[in-house]
Amino acid sequence: MKGHVTGALRWWDFLTATLQATLDSEASLLKFRTAFATSLGLDAARVTLFGSGRSALHALVAGLALPPDAEVLLPGYTCVVVPNVFLHLGLPVRYVDIAPGNWNPDAEAIAQAITPRTALVVLPHNFGLCMAGVEALRERFPAVVFVEDAAHAWGSRDAHGRMAGTRAQAAFFSFEYSKPLTTGIGGALVLNDLALRARLARRLPVLRVPRRGQVLRQVLTLAWHRLSQNLPGGALRALASLLRWPARVMGAVARTPDTELSGDSAPDYSLGLSPWPAALGLQQARRAEAVWALRRRQVEVYDTLLAGAPGWMLPRHGKGEVLLRYPVRIDDAAQRAAVMRGLLALDIVPGVWFDDVVHPAGSLRYGYEAGACPQGEAAARAVLNLPLGLHADLSPRQQQGLRALAQGRSA
Known part of the structure; x- marks a missing residue:
């Protein structure tokens, strides 16, 4: 089954990491x-590891000690864990719509939305597609802290060769199961600005070591996701059905609680990264160039297979960008549904990331008013992602079937 998780993780990494951590x-x-x-081409002094990407963002914002009336601008196409950080810190947010035909806001739209109250702006690189104009925004608004959401963008370079996560004053990365580099759960804060590093030097939290049970659940969940990438669809569904009940009873699956998605509870932002997952991340980080080259090659395959597909809008990407997933838009709902069924028949998982302006659909839209970001809402209705990564190479049959689907023929 070609899916969207553990895209850089090998079985051998589990053994190597266990030995290293032990x-x-x-x-x-x-x-x-x-x-x-x-x-990332950085000195390690700029990087702090966290138990999750949302924890890295939380630590940064809490350390800034912004006044309660300070305003935060967020992209009108994001994950719920990002606005929830500001919910839990009691800071008001506003959303800036993504640009037509794009997955990120336009820098000028961000600039127009900034007011004297704006203290912090989150700049996304959704799907690994680099947002343009970061440096110009910093120069134009020196009093504003710009933070790159690089959760999707490990290894991506913009049109000028600048690495995502190194361009704004700060950035946060995620190492969650579906990210380009995964430790199960984990993240990193990058502080690029010397003045900001000095300001936060004594304000970042002392992180707690996760309990062994938590770490074990993370690694077991990671192993399950890794296994899922090698099973045919029928076998995977059968095994998942067989294991679902005992896994729930034993608490062997690590996942974001529904109460966190709804905003009724906050995650433990004080958790650090455990050595065992860190050792898993180390194996992947050492293969960074190979991981990125594979994804770029797979993107080229999709570009070729889907060229000229009627009703499909393909991502506009640069040669240096490393995509997390290959996102397309199919605005016709019936066509999109048919394509998703066809992909499943080909043993290709059709992703629907992000399925809402504040993903996932049904979660808390903190500070968002329906209709405020029409481009983001339209993109959420039409998005469909194709998998990339170590286990996502399509067979000749799958390539032929995908091409047929794109041309409106039976796979």
Whole structure:
């Protein structure tokens, strides 16, 4: 089954990471931090590891100690965990719509939305597509803190060769199951601005070590996701059905609670990254160039297969960008539904990330008013993503079937 998780993870990494974490747990964290920073062309002093990407963002914003009436601008196409950080810190937010035919806001739209109350702006690189104009915004609004949401964008470079996550004053990354580099759950905060690093030097939290049970659930969930990438669709559904009940009873699956999605509870933002998951991340970070080259090659395959597909809008990407998923828009609902059924028949998982302006659909839209971001809402209705990564190479049969679907023929 070609899916969207564990895109850089090999089975061998589990054994190597277990040995590394057992022999020298502290070294695992330090080596991963250094290898991740190196992959971005940065000194490790700029990087702090966290238990999740949302925790990294929370630590940054809490450390800034913004006044309660300070305003935050968010992209009108994001994940619920981002606005929930500001919900839990009691800061008001406004959303800036994405640009027509794009998955990110336009820099000028951000500029027009900034007011004297605006203290912080989150700039996304959705799907690994780099938002343009970051440096110009920093120069134009020196009093505003710009933060890159680089959760999707490990390894992406913009048209000028600048790495995502290194362009604004700060950035946060996610190492969740479906991200380009995964530790199960985890994240990183990158502080690029020297003045900001000095300001936060004594304000970042002292992180707690996760309990062993939590770490075990993360790794077991990661192993399950890894296994799912090698099973045919029928076998995967049968095994999932068989294991669903015992997994729930034993609490063996790590997932974001529904109460967090609804905003009724906050995650434990004080959790750090455990050595075992860090050792898993280390194996992937050391293969960064190979991981990125594979995704770029797979994107080229999709570009060729889907060229000229009627009703499909393909992503406009640069040569240096590393996509998390290959996002397309199919605005005709009946056509999109038919394509999704066809993909499943080909053992290709049709992703629907992001299915709402504040993904996932049905979660809390903190600070969002329906209709405020019409482009984001339209994109959410039409989005369909195709998988990329180590386990996502399509067979000749799948390539032929995908091409047929794109041309409106039976797969």
